[in-house]
Amino acid sequence: MKSFSCVHTLVALVFLLPFVFTQVWDQGFDNENFLYKIQENVSCADNQYPPPASDKVPTYVINLDLPPKLRWAQLMIDKKESALHLLQDIKTYTDSFFRGKLFPLLDKYLPLMAKTLPEPYLSELKGIAEVTGIELGEITLYNIFYEVFTLCTSMISQGANGKIYHGRNLDFGLFLGWDVKNHTWQTTEALRPLVVELDFQRGGRTVYKTVNFAGYVGVLTGMKPGRFTLTLDERFSMEGGFVGIIRWLLGDHSANWAGFLMRDVMEKADSYHQALTTLTTSKLLAPVYFILGGNTTDQGAIITRGRNEADVWFMGRGSVSQTSTWYLVETNYDHWNQPPFFDDRRTPAVHCLDKMGREAASLSGLFNVLATKPIFNKLTTYTCLMDVSTGQFESWIRNCPDPCKPW
Numbered sequence: 001m002k003s004f005s006c007v008h009t010l011v012a013l014v015f016l017l018p019f020v021f022t023q024v025w026d027q028g029f030d031n032e033n034f035l036y037k038i039q040e041n042v043s044c045a046d047n048q049y050p051p052p053a054s055d056k057v058p059t060y061v062i063n064l065d066l067p068p069k070l071r072w073a074q075l076m077i078d079k080k081e082s083a084l085h086l087l088q089d090i091k092t093y094t095d096s097f098f099r100g101k102l103f104p105l106l107d108k109y110l111p112l113m114a115k116t117l118p119e120p121y122l123s124e125l126k127g128i129a130e131v132t133g134i135e136l137g138e139i140t141l142y143n144i145f146y147e148v149f150t151l152c153t154s155m156i157s158q159g160a161n162g163k164i165y166h167g168r169n170l171d172f173g174l175f176l177g178w179d180v181k182n183h184t185w186q187t188t189e190a191l192r193p194l195v196v197e198l199d200f201q202r203g204g205r206t207v208y209k210t211v212n213f214a215g216y217v218g219v220l221t222g223m224k225p226g227r228f229t230l231t232l233d234e235r236f237s238m239e240g241g242f243v244g245i246i247r248w249l250l251g252d253h254s255a256n257w258a259g260f261l262m263r264d265v266m267e268k269a270d271s272y273h274q275a276l277t278t279l280t281t282s283k284l285l286a287p288v289y290f291i292l293g294g295n296t297t298d299q300g301a302i303i304t305r306g307r308n309e310a311d312v313w314f315m316g317r318g319s320v321s322q323t324s325t326w327y328l329v330e331t332n333y334d335h336w337n338q339p340p341f342f343d344d345r346r347t348p349a350v351h352c353l354d355k356m357g358r359e360a361a362s363l364s365g366l367f368n369v370l371a372t373k374p375i376f377n378k379l380t381t382y383t384c385l386m387d388v389s390t391g392q393f394e395s396w397i398r399n400c401p402d403p404c405k406p407w
């Protein structure tokens, strides 16, 4: 019986909140006006790049030659206070929702769940728990939380020379404590100090680079220099995620956590094509979008994943969501459908990319699009820009000034 209530808790975490979100906003908005507003009145940002140097994300080296338990020690010693602060915030907001029952349950059952996670991730999480004094269960939650609560925009474009650029905004913290006075999401605020660039090295040389929230050991944004770039966007599904997680809890561990699979790909794949094959064919716990860029012309793909199935949309092909074929945009909706009126970040992104034009495609061009509201919103924690051919990898903490939409 007890493990049953744990399943319920996770189900609620994964599904209830997006559901409430759609219900509430269905009531609260005038659909037609809102669409009109978005389509007619997007003003594409320009001259936003580079942002102030103070917004640059700090870099840490993760030494893959160390045993997994020790790899994250230095980072987590530095970020311990911020991590505790974030967990306290998540506790406050989810506890009011679950009447104080959630965290005792998680502390009890998530360590059991942790023990089922694949290596080296389990050892890495144990190391983080030791250094910070945070319960292994809570660190585990922290590592599966992002898979279910992230909203994002990712885009790949190629310049007139065929060079591939990849950019993304990572939006996180929906429902977790809207501060009416300050117009901020408390959890999003608590996350910003945790954003770090990680340089994963072996033998003193970079193998891949990522942007992470300190304490998270999977990958949501990464680049293998000279080879490929990869980002993950959340894909909502009423049924997909929760079935997969329940199966995992019941002992079927054949599927992959998406963030860990991304890190496996960064580790093992040596080319765009290898990455494409792994991301397309591996079984997943929950639906996601993988946005993959390669190192030459037309190497770009949006991989829309279910737990077993995959739709691959390649650069160079149009779709109902965009007629231009020199870029690909993914937010959190299938490219063959229109995004919902209450969360349309795709239409403005497509509009601004078309306005910019292929000749102007560059990291600074992508940054301007990613700085355009509502692609840039109150949930945006960071913007990452990647140029695979030069190895340029940079990320910036983002803080949307008022007036700015909550998401």
Ligand SMILES: *[C@@H]1O[C@H](CO)[C@@H](O)[C@H](O)[C@H]1NC(C)=O
Binding pocket: 036, 037, 040, 041
């Ligand atoms: C859009 O912009 C036009 C002119 O710039 C303005 O007249 C109109 O009221 C705006 N529409 C909305 C919905 O804000």
Ligand SMILES: *[C@@H]1O[C@H](CO)[C@@H](O)[C@H](O)[C@H]1NC(C)=O
Binding pocket: 179, 181, 182
């Ligand atoms: C709102 O912002 C003010 C000033 O930055 C800060 O002192 C206050 O604590 C914030 N309120 C909350 C609820 O975080």
Ligand SMILES: *[C@@H]1O[C@H](CO)[C@@H](O)[C@H](O)[C@H]1NC(C)=O
Binding pocket: 226, 227, 270, 271, 272, 295, 296
């Ligand atoms: C692109 O990736 C392939 C496959 O890994 C590699 O052989 C090739 O040298 C790379 N090209 C460039 C220009 O880096």
